[in-house]
Amino acid sequence: MKLLNLILPILIISVVTCSAQRINFVSMGQSVDGVPVMLEYTIDDDDIKIEGSPFLFDTWEKIQIKRDNGAYFEASSGNYHLYLNELIVNLDGNYRRLHESRQIDWFQNGERKFIRIKNEEKSGWQFGELLVDTEKIQLLKLYNCFIQKGKPNQGIIEATPDKYVHHQKYVVRQIDNPEIATELKVKKKGGKLKEEEEFPELVKFLKKYKSENFKEEENLKRILSEF
Numbered sequence: 123m124k125l126l127n128l129i130l131p132i133l134i135i136s137v138v139t140c141s142a143q144r145i146n147f148v149s150m151g152q153s154v155d156g157v158p159v160m161l162e163y164t165i166d167d168d169d170i171k172i173e174g175s176p177f178l179f180d181t182w183e184k185i186q187i188k189r190d191n192g193a194y195f196e197a198s199s200g201n202y203h204l205y206l207n208e209l210i211v212n213l214d215g216n217y218r219r220l221h222e223s224r225q226i227d228w229f230q231n232g233e234r235k236f237i238r239i240k241n242e243e244k245s246g247w248q249f250g251e252l253l254v255d256t257e258k259i260q261l262l263k264l265y266n267c268f269i270q271k272g273k274p275n276q277g278i279i280e281a282t283p284d285k286y287v288h289h290q291k292y293v294v295r296q297i298d299n300p301e302i303a304t305e306l307k308v309k310k311k312g313g314k315l316k317e318e319e320e321f322p323e324l325v326k327f328l329k330k331y332k333s334e335n336f337k338e339e340e341n342l343k344r345i346l347s348e349f
Contacts, residue, residue, distance in 0.1 A: 173285035176205035176267050182212060183231055187220075190227040190238075200229070202236065204267035205286065207248055228252075237262070239293065240301060250293060253339070254346045259324065261306070261346050262293045292342070294324065308336035324349060 182199035187209070197211035209220045209229060220226065224247050228237040236249040239262060250262030267288050275281040294315065295303030305316040312332035318325045327349050336342045 171283050172269060173283050174287070176203050176286050177210075178202040178204055178265055179231060185209075185211070186230045187211075188227045188229070189225055191225070200231075202229075202249060202265075204265055204288065205269070209249075239264070239295065239303065253292075253343050256297070256347060256349055258297055258349060259294050259321075259346070260297065260300075261343070262295065263290055264293055265290045294321065294346075296320070306336075308342060310335050310337055312336060313342070 179201050182201050184196060184198055185200040186194070186196050187200075188194045200209060200211040202208075203210050203219075206219070209226060210217055211220065212218075224238070226238060226249075228235060229249070230236070235252045237252055237260075238247055239250045240246065241248045241264070248264060248266075250264045252260060253263055254261035265288065267286055270285050270287045272282040272284045273279075292306040292308060293303050294306050302320045304318075304321065307314050307316060312334060313328055313336040315321055315325060315328070331345050334341060334345060336345070
């Protein structure tokens with residue numbers, strides 16, 4: 123209960139059942155300890171079956187969270203719901219969606235740190251894993267999830283269920299102006315920025331490593347750490 127009393131004054135929260143496949147939104151006219159609960163949703167997994175998981179982490183572990191107003195707290199366990207683009211925390215056995223995840227500056231799972239980054243394709247923002255942090259740039263890994271529709275039964279061909287599909291990409295952004303960011307397309311030989319205009323020095327730097335395997339993440343991190 124100490125954790126619950128710490129978090130509730132800081133965040134407006136929503137309740138979630140984490141195994142959900144279908145989301146049923148219900149307007150709430152009540153509050154928890156004076157803090158309004160905006161939405162409650164449940165998952166009807168008897169009606170819709172989706173293979174895989176929408177969550178980033180395989181296991182739920184303790185996470186540290188910092189809001190953009192400087193407030194900081196810990197949750198005993200949490201996970202990043204990629205499909206909803208929301209951070210979920212477990213409080214006393216109840217899974218709660220942080221209603222204003224967009225106001226979170228960063229969260230950390232063990233040694234892995236995730237920071238909020240502008241992304242117009244994901245409701246204007248999402249969290250990216252910080253891989254490299256130099257005086258000039260940050261390298262982030264963005265994780266995404268979508269539902270691949272299954273196929274109905276076609277005679278002797280069995281039906282296939284819907285399933286969650288995960289994919290990721292790398293993004294570089296400027297330290298001086300974090301709003302300026304672009305995708306880094308990695309190859310077995312070198313890497314190329316999707317938009318090069320704002321990163322002339324980095325473009326020149328990458329050309330020196332055009333024979334390096336950028337698809338090996340540790341190699342990629344080592345190289346960009348030298349920039």
